[in-house]
Amino acid sequence: MDVVVGITGINAIDNPGPGIGIAKSLKEDPELSVQIVGLAYDAMEPGIYMDWIVDSAFLLPYPSGDYRAYLERLRYIRAQTGLNFLFPVLDAELPLYIKYQKALEAEGIRTFLPSLEQYKLRGKDRLEEVAQTIGITAPRSAVVTSYEELARAAEDIGFPLMVKGVFYKAYKAFSLPEAASYYSKIAAEWGYPIIVQQVVTGEEMNVVAAGDGNGNALGMVGIKKTWITELGKIWTGVTIKNDRLLAAAQAFIERYRWKGAFELECIVDLENDTVYLIEINPRFPAWSYFATGVGVNIAANIVRSALGLPVTVADYEPGKLYIRFTDDFVVDMDVFQKMMLRGERR
Amino acid sequence: MDSLRQLAINEEGFVFNPATGESWTVNSTGLYILKLLKEGKDEDTIARQMAAEFDVDLETAQRDVVDFVEKLRSYRLL
Numbered sequence: 326m327d328v329v330v331g332i333t334g335i336n337a338i339d340n341p342g343p344g345i346g347i348a349k350s351l352k353e354d355p356e357l358s359v360q361i362v363g364l365a366y367d368a369m370e371p372g373i374y375m376d377w378i379v380d381s382a383f384l385l386p387y388p389s390g391d392y393r394a395y396l397e398r399l400r401y402i403r404a405q406t407g408l409n410f411l412f413p414v415l416d417a418e419l420p421l422y423i424k425y426q427k428a429l430e431a432e433g434i435r436t437f438l439p440s441l442e443q444y445k446l447r448g449k450d451r452l453e454e455v456a457q458t459i460g461i462t463a464p465r466s467a468v469v470t471s472y473e474e475l476a477r478a479a480e481d482i483g484f485p486l487m488v489k490g491v492f493y494k495a496y497k498a499f500s501l502p503e504a505a506s507y508y509s510k511i512a513a514e515w516g517y518p519i520i521v522q523q524v525v526t527g528e529e530m531n532v533v534a535a536g537d538g539n540g541n542a543l544g545m546v547g548i549k550k551t552w553i554t555e556l557g558k559i560w561t562g563v564t565i566k567n568d569r570l571l572a573a574a575q576a577f578i579e580r581y582r583w584k585g586a587f588e589l590e591c592i593v594d595l596e597n598d599t600v601y602l603i604e605i606n607p608r609f610p611a612w613s614y615f616a617t618g619v620g621v622n623i624a625a626n627i628v629r630s631a632l633g634l635p636v637t638v639a640d641y642e643p644g645k646l647y648i649r650f651t652d653d654f655v656v657d658m659d660v661f662q663k664m665m666l667r668g669e670r671r
Numbered sequence: 672m673d674s675l676r677q678l679a680i681n682e683e684g685f686v687f688n689p690a691t692g693e694s695w696t697v698n699s700t701g702l703y704i705l706k707l708l709k710e711g712k713d714e715d716t717i718a719r720q721m722a723a724e725f726d727v728d729l730e731t732a733q734r735d736v737v738d739f740v741e742k743l744r745s746y747r748l749l
Binding site for chain 2 (some may be wrong): 528530548549551563564565566567568593595596643644
């Protein structure tokens with residue numbers, strides 16, 4: 326079946342977006358004949374030029390701007406390419422796509438996303454509730470909106486503690502003045518509320534998975550990052566089979582009837598046999614190709630599920646290594662010119 | 672013991688814990704003890720088997736086994 330899939334997050338840089346991993350995964354499904362349309366926000370996103378993976382590429386207006394202009398651009402891309410499925414993978418664009426997923430479908434562009442209610446579960450203020458529901462635990466935390474509340478929460482939780490924005494930013498504070506400065510910094514940049522959270526220790530372990538919206542998993546793989554970059558991004562990792570971690574991901578899919586890809590970031594305290602939920606990302610992580618590489622093609626299963634094609638949820642072996650590497654290539658200036666002048670490469 | 676049973680151990684002494692992603696290397700004596708522990712043998716039986724098979728007295732073998740088992744405990748494998 327011919328599928329024309331638009332994928333954002335093709336910024337394969339030192340802080341990579343998830344797009345290229347998804348594109349590679351779809352290309353590896355032997356039964357899906359996929360054309361990849363790369364959707365970029367900057368003419369220098371490397372994925373635009375990776376024509377062995379990305380068949381055509383288009384620039385999009387920023388999702389924070391006028392949504393009508395955004396939808397109009399997608400209509401144009403559909404008219405040019407036959408785009409009939411879209412993977413939005415960047416945090417900043419998810420609210421827009423979730424809100425307009427039905428409108429897009431009416432235009433012939435399918436997505437596979439959680440509902441707005443499901444999406445809200447990833448808020449750090451819901452972490453304890455979600456963790457409890459899926460059978461694990463979360464660091465003790467408090468939602469604060471004033472210095473007084475911050476001081477009270479700090480007294481209750483103790484130092485060091487994490488000061489976090491609801492969706493972005495996290496700092497470790499060792500004293501009340503330090504916590505207060507981070508509180509102001511996050512509030513100024515991202516607004517209220519601010520989350521104050523207990524610092525937990527253990528091994529960081531993550532799961533990438535997807536749900537079909539009816540309580541069934543479309544694949545899941547657990548990993549441990551063995552080497553991270555200065556930006557905190559995975560450079561090497563290893564597949565693991567931690568029963569409690571995978572059971573939590575399965576419960577997340579079943580209990581919330583989650584639709585689409587997600588990543589659970591956890592810290593596992595091996596000494597006390599406790600799994601702490603640190604973050605829920607309602608999208609593919611940048612390392613999602615790791616799952617495909619060990620035989621669990623979650624991206625292809627999402628497309629298959631959306632199109633009503635058979636889905637096989639494969640198992641994987643623990644102990645497989647993931648290794649990133651840097652690479653480079655050369656293209657003619659005219660590709661860049663086309664992107665700058667016309668906003669597209671076909 | 673559950674953690675120990677699921678360890679992946681190769682013949683050269685590379686040990687991988689699939690539940691945690693941790694890996695270690697062990698020397699030939701460690702490998703010998705680890706394999707027997709995985710088979711469910713107790714410390715005393717392993718020490719006696721070591722003393723019978725290798726040029727080592729029982730007391731030294733028992734000390735080696737106890738030391739190694741303590742190390743495994745510190746890694747929460749026992």
